[in-house]
Amino acid sequence: MNPVTTIAHALIALGSVVIGLFGAIGRLARFALTVLTRLVRPPYYPAQLAEQMLVIGYFSLPVVGLTALFTGSALAQQIYIGGSRFNASSTVPAVTVIGIVRELGPVLGGLMVAGRVASAMAAEIGTMRVTEQIDALTTLRTDPFRYLIGPRVVAAVLVMPVLVLASNALGVMGGWLLATQRLNFNSAAYLNTTAQYLKWDDVASSMVKAAVFGFFIALMGCYHGYHSSGGAAGVGRATTNAVVSAFILILLSNLIITVIVFGS
Amino acid sequence: MSADITLAGVRKQFGRKVVLDGVDLTVAAGESMVIIGGSGTGKSVMIKCILGLIRPDAGSIRVDGVETVGLRGKALAAHQSRFGMLFQGGALFDSLPVWRNIAFALAGNAASRRAAAIDNLARVGLGADVADLRPSELSGGMQKRVALARAIAARPEILFFDEPTTGLDPIMADVINDLIRTLVTDLKITALTITHDMASARKIADRVAMLYQGRIVWHGPRGDLDTSGNAFVDQFVHGRADGPIKMPVRTL
Known part of the structure; x- marks a missing residue:
C-alpha cells in the first residue's frame, strides 16, 4: 500500500478514537450535569434515599470492613x-x-463498593430500561433522574465517607492486632504512636476522597444502566462497563486528590 | 374527556435506518384507533414520538391542536400527564407490590391511594387479594390486567396500548380485548393501539390504519378491513407469505 495512504488511514483511525473518546466524555458530563441540576429541584424522594x-x-x-482489616494486618x-x-521496625x-x-x-473501600454497588445499580437500572420500566416511569409523571438516579448518587456521596471512616478504623485495628499479637508490640505504645501520627488533614482528605468515589460509583452505575440496550446481553455489558469505568475513575481521582493535597 | 391526535409528515431515523418516513394520521377524540403492521415497521417508535419519549427528526404532532414536538421541561411533563400507556411487557415495577404499582402516579395518603388501587383492580376484574402481591407472583394475564389498571388509574385522556395481547393465550387475549373495549367506551378515552393480532384489532378498533415501511399505507373503518382493496392490508389480514410485503428471510 502507498505510504501516504497508510498514514492517512492511521490518522483517520486515530481521529475516530479521539472523537469517540471526547464524545463519550461529553455524554457522561451532560448526564452528570442533568443529575446535579435535577437534584436541586423538587420533588424529592426521601424514602428512595433512605433505601x-x-x-x-x-x-x-x-x-x-473485612478488606480493611486484612489489608491493615498485611500492611503492618x-x-x-x-x-x-534498616532498623526501622518501630515505624x-x-x-x-x-x-x-x-x-x-x-481506595480499597471505594473499589469494593464499586464492585458491589455500581454493578448492582447498572443491572437494576439496565433491566428497568430494557423492560420499558423507565419509559413507564415517565408516563406516570415521574422523572427517572429524580426518582431513580438522584437518590442513588446522593446516598453514595453521603454514605461513602462513613464507610471509609469505618474502613480506616478497621484497617488500623488490623495492623494493631497483628503487631500486638504476632510482632510483640506493646498495645498502649502502638496506639499512642498511631494517635500521634494521625493528622486531621489525613482524615479530611480520606473523607473527601470517599465522597468523590461515591459520586463516581453511583454515576457510573446509573449512566451505564440508563443507556443499556439489547436485552440481557446489553445489561451484562452495562454492568461490566459500570464496574470498569468506576474503578478507573476512582484510581484516577485518587491520584489527582493525592497530588493536590499532599503534593506540596 | 378525550383528545384528538394529528400526525403530519413525522419522520424518525436511527443511524441510517429510516423507521418513520412521513407518517400522516388523525385520531379523533373518543375514537379507538388500531395501528396494524409487522414487527419492526415503526409502530412502537410512533407512539413513543407522540408521548414525547422520542423526538422525531421532522414533522408535526398535535394533541388537541397544540404542537407537541419540541416540548421540554414542565410543558413536556404536562403533555405526558394526559396519557396512560399499557406497555407490551407490562413494565410493572418489580420492587413494588401491585397496589403501589397502580397507585404510583396518584396523590394522597397511603390509605386513599390503596383504596383507589383496589377500585382500579376491580375495573380490570381482579380482587383486592392481589393488591399486596409482587408482579413476579402474577401470571402473564394478571400482569397485563394490573398494568391496565395502572394505565387508567390517573384517568388519562388518551390511552396507548402496545401489543396488549402479546404472549397471552387466546382466551386471556379475548378477556383483555373486552376489557380495553369496555374501558375505552366507559371512560370515553381516545385510544391508540398497536398490534399485529387481527382478532384484537377487530375487537378493539373503531378505525384501523396500517403502517408499512414507516408510512401509513391504508386507513379506514374496522368494517372495511376485509374489503379494503389494498394489497398490503389483504396480505397482512390474511397472513399470507405471498404479496407486496416481503419478509427479509435468508435461505440456507
Missing part, C-alpha cells in the same frame, strides 16, 4: 519486615495509619 443509603452503606459494611507485617532491614504504627487513612482505606 439507597441502607443498600449502599449498611450492606457494604461487611465487605469493606510488610512494614515490619521491610523496616527491619509500623505510624506508616500503617498513614498508609491506611491516606490511601488504602478510601
Whole structure:
C-alpha cells in the first residue's frame, strides 16, 4: 500500500478514537450535569434515599470492613519486615495509619463498593430500561433522574465517607492486632504512636476522597444502566462497563486528590 | 374527556435506518384507533414520538391542536400527564407490590391511594387479594390486567396500548380485548393501539390504519378491513407469505 495512504488511514483511525473518546466524555458530563441540576429541584424522594443509603452503606459494611482489616494486618507485617532491614521496625504504627487513612482505606473501600454497588445499580437500572420500566416511569409523571438516579448518587456521596471512616478504623485495628499479637508490640505504645501520627488533614482528605468515589460509583452505575440496550446481553455489558469505568475513575481521582493535597 | 391526535409528515431515523418516513394520521377524540403492521415497521417508535419519549427528526404532532414536538421541561411533563400507556411487557415495577404499582402516579395518603388501587383492580376484574402481591407472583394475564389498571388509574385522556395481547393465550387475549373495549367506551378515552393480532384489532378498533415501511399505507373503518382493496392490508389480514410485503428471510 502507498505510504501516504497508510498514514492517512492511521490518522483517520486515530481521529475516530479521539472523537469517540471526547464524545463519550461529553455524554457522561451532560448526564452528570442533568443529575446535579435535577437534584436541586423538587420533588424529592426521601424514602428512595433512605433505601439507597441502607443498600449502599449498611450492606457494604461487611465487605469493606473485612478488606480493611486484612489489608491493615498485611500492611503492618510488610512494614515490619521491610523496616527491619534498616532498623526501622518501630515505624509500623505510624506508616500503617498513614498508609491506611491516606490511601488504602478510601481506595480499597471505594473499589469494593464499586464492585458491589455500581454493578448492582447498572443491572437494576439496565433491566428497568430494557423492560420499558423507565419509559413507564415517565408516563406516570415521574422523572427517572429524580426518582431513580438522584437518590442513588446522593446516598453514595453521603454514605461513602462513613464507610471509609469505618474502613480506616478497621484497617488500623488490623495492623494493631497483628503487631500486638504476632510482632510483640506493646498495645498502649502502638496506639499512642498511631494517635500521634494521625493528622486531621489525613482524615479530611480520606473523607473527601470517599465522597468523590461515591459520586463516581453511583454515576457510573446509573449512566451505564440508563443507556443499556439489547436485552440481557446489553445489561451484562452495562454492568461490566459500570464496574470498569468506576474503578478507573476512582484510581484516577485518587491520584489527582493525592497530588493536590499532599503534593506540596 | 378525550383528545384528538394529528400526525403530519413525522419522520424518525436511527443511524441510517429510516423507521418513520412521513407518517400522516388523525385520531379523533373518543375514537379507538388500531395501528396494524409487522414487527419492526415503526409502530412502537410512533407512539413513543407522540408521548414525547422520542423526538422525531421532522414533522408535526398535535394533541388537541397544540404542537407537541419540541416540548421540554414542565410543558413536556404536562403533555405526558394526559396519557396512560399499557406497555407490551407490562413494565410493572418489580420492587413494588401491585397496589403501589397502580397507585404510583396518584396523590394522597397511603390509605386513599390503596383504596383507589383496589377500585382500579376491580375495573380490570381482579380482587383486592392481589393488591399486596409482587408482579413476579402474577401470571402473564394478571400482569397485563394490573398494568391496565395502572394505565387508567390517573384517568388519562388518551390511552396507548402496545401489543396488549402479546404472549397471552387466546382466551386471556379475548378477556383483555373486552376489557380495553369496555374501558375505552366507559371512560370515553381516545385510544391508540398497536398490534399485529387481527382478532384484537377487530375487537378493539373503531378505525384501523396500517403502517408499512414507516408510512401509513391504508386507513379506514374496522368494517372495511376485509374489503379494503389494498394489497398490503389483504396480505397482512390474511397472513399470507405471498404479496407486496416481503419478509427479509435468508435461505440456507
